[in-house]
Amino acid sequence: MLTLLFDGIAYGMLLFVLALGLAVTMGLMNFINLAHGAFAMAGGYVLVLLMQRGGWPFLAALPVCFLVPALLGAALERTVYRPMYRKPHLDQVLFSIGLTFMAVAAVDFAMGSSQQNLQLPDWLRQRWEFGSGAAMLGVGAYRLFIVVVCVALALGLQALLTRTRFGSRLRAAVDDPTVAAGLGIPVNRVFLLTFAVGSGLAGLGGALGADILGLDPSFPLKFMVYFLIVCAVGGTQSITGPLLAALLLGIADVFGKYYLPKLGGFIVYTLMIVILLWRPQGLFTREAR
């Protein structure tokens, strides 16, 4: 029981980091970016390439998994994403589905369609057990590592958004780009940075999750639904909403797959529909806009 709960929490934290960038672009920049999973996949493949072909150690490779997707995101934001900001949601959805298709086929072409295996370092493959019987808690070192990293990221981002000058500039630019620009805030640069950080986070999440979620070219399509559920259920006005939604979803998914494996994603999807019918703007929004 407790082991399942812990695994669910680790899974949820992972989903949170993966979905966070999407929550930022969707909630703050009002852009539905279904290609978010492609950046996560990029992070995962960078990790695999560095560790397997380059022989890099795991910890040294992680920052690169953030940087490469972030640069990629920045380049794409500047070139193709920016003209799409003012278009209707449907156009954005189709545009980003198109990007996803291209990414899936390109990775398939470059890396092959088989699942990638990661060799985690030994110190992350340990496992501790506490207690016994129903209250037994098994803690995998890697899952603990994920929880720690993700909690640190969540706290850091919350601080970045609420305490720093960049955070207040971003919030101003979102609320009214015209006025913000008039006050001398470089709106375009703020959006560019935000998009890059979001893509980088996705890449980091993809790298961290490569061992748990699996990594193959269909990754963006397979997990797109999960990211979207996190954002839709949690609401996108704060960081707390997606965090709680991701934890709820992660725990529900792990429990569902353990006790009712045949139902697969049924529980998660039903949960989402019920929550969205009850609160269409998301669970943790202050008020409907």
Next chain:
Amino acid sequence: MDAANLAATLATHSARVMRWKPWELAVWALIWAAPFAAPQHAALINEIAILALFAISLDLILGYAGIVSLGHAAFFGVGAYAAALLAKHLHPDPLLGLAFGAAVGAVLGALTSPMIVRGSDLTRLMVTMGVALVLLELANKFDGLTGGADGLQGVVMGPLLGVFEFDLAARTASVYSLAVLFVAFVLLRRLVHTPFGMSLKALRDNRLRVAAIGLSVQGRLAVVYTLAAGLAGAAGALLAQTTGFASLDVLEFHRSADVMLALVIGGAGWLWGGLIGAIAFKLMHDLISAITPQYWTFWIGLILVLLMLVGRERLFSPRQWFKRGGTT
């Protein structure tokens, strides 16, 4: 303008737009000639007709009522399973199965229509996608009824109208699907020019204003959603009947995405968009996957990205390529 005048103006307007234009008749004549002129491509024509029917049903809710849906495959899928199960266990008559598939799709549409009334675009995207995914998991779970991942095999259809047998070359199938598509197209063409159809467009453009002049927004959305679901169910039924097979594939996400792509390529908001889009999409699919079978999604993705970045009007009219501006 008083009410009688307004009504008269509206009537002459709708009479004028309702008249069939020469090019429309010409295109339909070409479409009808296709299965007879190229019987070796009957299977492809059949697939195109089914996708076109599916696409115009999506156009009804997306192009006319402005509801974004990523889960239209839900209705397509239940229609396919309903028709296949009916033929397998009860009665093999194709028209009966078609009506049954459409009816089951419509019932599901009516049941789920309250879900699309509330919330934002994102909520609707997620809820419609969620319904299709839940159905997919259910179809997988109840494998005694649906055959699970192996699909429902051994669906044998009786002859159409008691005379025309379904053959392996899909000749009967292509004419059958085209006929259903044609009937649906003619009916919908009438529907979108009625006051009801016009109120849908008004609702798409400004929901608040429609409510303010005293029309029921929720009622209209429920009706059009049910209707579109029924048509999608009919398209699914056609697929199951003409291929003699139904599998989890009919409920999968790529069905919803494909039909959306076809509609967007052709242009949402006019019925011809679904038809032209389906033809373009299927031909493109056939051509590209003949060249690179594994990577055809890359090219469809590229086309989609260009289409959205440049805008359909600008992409397909070369004169505008070098003009700047324009917000389409």
